[in-house]
Amino acid sequence: GHQYRVLVSGAGCPAVASGASQLSVILPPTVGIGQVNGCRGQLVSVPLTAQNFSNISAVTLHMRYDTSALTYVGYADTALSGSLIVNTPGAGGLVIVTWFSLTPVSITNGLLMNLNFLTRASSNISFDLSDPGYNELANSNGDAISTSVFNNGGVTAVGAVITTQPVASLTLDVAATGSLTVGATNADTYQWQVSTDAGLNWSNLANGAGYTGATTASLSITAAASMSGHQYRVLVSGAGCPAVASGASQLSV
Secondary structure, X not given: OOEEOOEEOOOOOOOEEOOOEEOOOOOOOXXXXXXXXXXXXXXXXXXXXXXXXXXXXXXXXXXXXXXXXXXXXXXXXXXXXXXXXXXOOOOOOEEEXXXXXXXXXXXXXXXEEEEEEEEOOOEEEEEOOOOOOOOEEEEOOOOEOOOOEEEOXXXXXXXXXXXXXXXXXXXXXXXXXXXXXXXXXXXXXXXXXXXXXXOOOOEEOOOEOOEEOOOOOXXXXXXXXXXXXXXXXXXXXXXXXXXXXXXXXXXXX
């Protein structure tokens, strides 16, 4: 949008201004994969976005991810109407998107679609550029746009991870004190629970009545005869993600 002119002078006379020339810069069409946080064990939506789309009539995308960290479960919220195919990836972790339409689309800055994954661990999601034809945008004439840009993204897994389970069993004499401890990373909160029906139902514990540390990584128990056979577990949470339950520990008195 900048304009340019030149001042020309000679023989000591005032300069003469040329007419103005306006510069137009054509920005390259860009497809971007979002970088998002995902709670472990939960679904996460990764946005696939478009910038500077002008009269785009065909899209081909190949995106790779780590199948040990993510499981692809589908796509949603697509802005592409016409002939759209999104494959169901196999063991190789490759999502392929192909689309064309006789009616070109123009998107200044918006969403192409959301790719949905089940999160187990962090993973990059990257455009496979090993073959020039794997990722292409075409104009309304069907010509590939050589200046197209493809930006990678991925999923960062967040939330608590239990690294050390409490012992499976604990034996105490009446009035003796013992403890159950969990090891966890990325944990913000702990809540110990007790079950008196072999793990069918669980209730939150509070400090008192023989218990201390009910909301810490280590639960201290002062044994009473009535506690024998009770089971204990802890709920660990972090980063606003759903709590993760430890394995159960059984108390024998």
